[in-house]
Amino acid sequence: MNVNIKIYPAKNGDCFLISFGKTDEEKEYLLIDCGYVDTFQKYLKNDLIKIGNGGGILEKLILTHIDADHIQGAIRFLKDNNAERFITIKEVWHNTYRHLSEQKEGEIDTKQERILQQIIRRGYPQNESKQGEQGISAEQGTTVGALLLQGKYSWNSDFNNQAVCIEKSRVALSLDASIYLLSPDKQKLEKLKNLWSDELKRYDANFNSGNSELYDDAFEMLLSWEKEKVKVAPKQISAKAETLEELLKTPFDEDNTATNGSSIAFVLQVQNKKMLFLADAHPGLIVQSLKTYQNEGTIIFDLIKVAHHGSFGNISRDLLNKIDSERYLISTNGQRNNHPDKETIAHIITRKADFHRKLYFNYITVNSKYFDRKDWLEEYNYSIHYLDQQPYTLIL
Template identity: 85%
Template sequence: MLITIKSYPAKNGDCFLISFGETEEGKKHLLIDCGYVDTYQNYLKKDLIQIGESGASLEKLILTHIDADHIQGAIKLLKENNSKKFVTIKEVWHNTYRHLCEQKEVEIDKKQERILLQLIRRGYPQNESKQGEQVISAEQGTTVGALLLQGKYSWNSDFNNQVVCIEQKSTVELNPDTNIYLLSPDKQKLEKLKKLWNDELKRYGANFNLGNSQLYDDAFEMLLSWEKEKAKVVPKQISATRETLEELLKTPFKEDDTATNGSSIACILQIRNRKLLFLADAHPGLIVQSLKTYQNEGTIIFDLIKVSHHGSFGNISRELLDKIDSEMYLISTNGQKNNHPDKETIAHIVTRKTDFHRKLYFNYITANSKYFEREDWMEEYNYSIHYLDQQPYTLTL
């Protein structure tokens, strides 16, 4: 069976189209994240139109977490698909307010409504894309949640219309040959996201979190996209000297603790005997726990590993790397945010002893990807650097 993974140019974000099948006519398609608006307009849209014209569908649209660089393209996709349907989306996975917080039939007073509308009108952080493409007024329904309701999509129905989390369901069958194994988030990670929402509302002078108004969904999505921006650390200074691999390996590890990244939907896509690991921006501690449930003993060899959080060192611990390995690693970023991928991440991936040749794929050429294009290192540690920065942006398994 042919499997293709298209890693679109999503700037510092993620957008992956996975297609598989015995024949062109019988192909199945999954879309994980949509990058920015221009990711959709310039690259993704034409492929989705082609899928629709072929009579096929998107089996799943998985929006891993609320972050502009993962979901802004989905807003444009859903808006246009709602206006004139060009592709069938059978199921959407997306966690928002209505899935995390208790909903009651309560009337929102004017003060509460004013605060929610203020958050919604703020929109998404305006960066990494053309201003005109991102500014879609709130009155038109700018959030993913609003557009999913408008388009009457099947939304989290694999999880009984509740939150996507491992306690709710850990395995979803696409067909007898294909399963998705959920690794993240769990309820604890989602509780942290809920607490962030409540704390932020208090900062705005609001002390409420109950209600089933769509305003809550929209405000939740907008507010958390800005929280992620605040959480981004100042880019590290690139050293004037070339560090040795030994120095990179000695860098102390500190796990990412942002609530938004911790809420990421991470999963294994198993197609027959092929296993693909998509880590979104997930925290490594939870991923290790979930992988032990999936296979307790030994290292799990995947056919592909999409590295978490654009290669951030805070999202790939030694414990995680002891549990996973692959001949193919995929890192999605243009390096413009936080100087990702971190050199420490790549050093830890490539220096482990291996019986096979590791190929590291990047969808952009970055300073830190080029840093590892050293013939002596590649020969000693049995790895190579590859780029998907030109059409067709595709890996084939």
């Protein structure tokens, strides 16, 4: 059975449409993140309309974490689908305020409501918009959570309407396919909750009381800005390192952002094919979870979607000792934080293997071009493949 992975040009974001099935009538579809608004408008919407017109449905819409480059396209998708119903979404995975709070809804005082409304009106960061480029940012004041409630979608029902969490590690899709969760765990979700609570204290607002829908919306907006704070001053990891030896000696410094740590990362298994989707997850937790998935030896995947657009903070020697593949996918245009980091690529290509590695990039970047050297390609037995900034279907 073939597995088709459609990779969309999502700027510095992620958007993947996966399909598999013995026949067209039995084909199952999964959508992982939605990139920006123009990712949806230019490419994704037409594909989803075709699937819907053909009688297909989305088995899962998986929004890995709250970050503009993963969910802004989802806001436009849900808004349009609520109005037009061009495709049925069987289940949505998306963690927000209601999945972190154990408190029941209660009354909210006028002051608290005013503060939350102020946060919501602030909307998403607009940094991605460029002069003359339209449709990148989502509508301000609109959130995934509000649209899911409006559209009455099944939301985290695989987890009893609680947070998507590795406490339930395996979710069956069909007789031939399943998802094995690797992230987040309770500790990562608790860190996200504490970040939210601390941020609200600065506004003199409470965390555990009030209308959860209002809190869902404020939560989504506030955390998107928290991620922006981290991106304002990116680390210049590769500023001086130029040779492979220097790149390999760069000290590893694991990503510690709460939003990335809350990423939904997983193994998708379809018959005997295994694909690793790492979102922006933290490598320490991924290694722990993979040892539970398969304790002994290195796990060879049919595809690895590299975490956090190739950021060196989301890969580690322990992780690379545990995983390998003939196919690595890095999704980014390199315009934020200069991803992918050279260190990440250097560590991937220099490991010994009995097979030829293919590195797939949906955009040409400065750092991808850096490794497009004939001597290195031959010595380390890898090749670089560009997807021409167009949707590309990888068939496994």
